[in-house]
Amino acid sequence: MGVHTYIYLGPYVECTHRKMTRTVTMRACTKKECAAHPNKLGKSITGNFCPVCGLQLGDVKFEVPEFISPYDVVDDELAPLSSDDGEGEGGRTFCLCPNDRREGDPADRRGRMTDNEEFALDLRTVDMKAEMDWLSKAFAPELVKLRENYAKVEVKWGLHQYVR
Numbered sequence: 001m002g003v004h005t006y007i008y009l010g011p012y013v014e015c016t017h018r019k020m021t022r023t024v025t026m027r028a029c030t031k032k033e034c035a036a037h038p039n040k041l042g043k044s045i046t047g048n049f050c051p052v053c054g055l056q057l058g059d060v061k062f063e064v065p066e067f068i069s070p071y072d073v074v075d076d077e078l079a080p081l082s083s084d085d086g087e088g089e090g091g092r093t094f095c096l097c098p099n100d101r102r103e104g105d106p107a108d109r110r111g112r113m114t115d116n117e118e119f120a121l122d123l124r125t126v127d128m129k130a131e132m133d134w135l136s137k138a139f140a141p142e143l144v145k146l147r148e149n150y151a152k153v154e155v156k157w158g159l160h161q162y163v164r
């Protein structure tokens with residue numbers, strides 16, 4: 001299985017995750033100052049004793065970043081433009097593009113182009129604002145749901161390159 005570079009050109013939605021955390025309990029060193037405490041290590045450890053300080057391991061409550069996956073908010077009529085589906089630091093963004101033909105779609109050229117395709121596009125007559133307006137209207141129900149779940153949701157127009 002090879003890795004492909006994809007290009008998307010057109011209107012898209014950029015969402016910024018809310019900063020949220022959830023509490024998890026993990027088996028780890030209970031000593032706050034120890035390098036093996038979850039606050040410093042960020043993960044659990046196995047065994048009975050801490051490999052750093054030698055203390056007996058216990059159940060430690062720990063805050064981890066929580067992200068809402070776009071798959072839990074909208075169906076795949078809006079598809080992620082990158083492999084980012086919510087791992088990592090808070091405040092991170094991800095982008096979605098239309099993945100469903102809807103009434104009034106102005107973008108005949110829109111599509112996903114892969115690295116083994118040659119293409120040339122004449123963009124002189126592209127009306128970016130009209131395409132963003134179309135996305136806002138055609139995907140209005142999805143945008144409502146996204147705005148309920150993310151800190152910031154913006155309709156933009158541009159070029160994305162991503163690898164799958």
Ligand SMILES: [Zn+2]
Nearest residue numbers: 029034050053
């Ligand atoms: Zn320790």
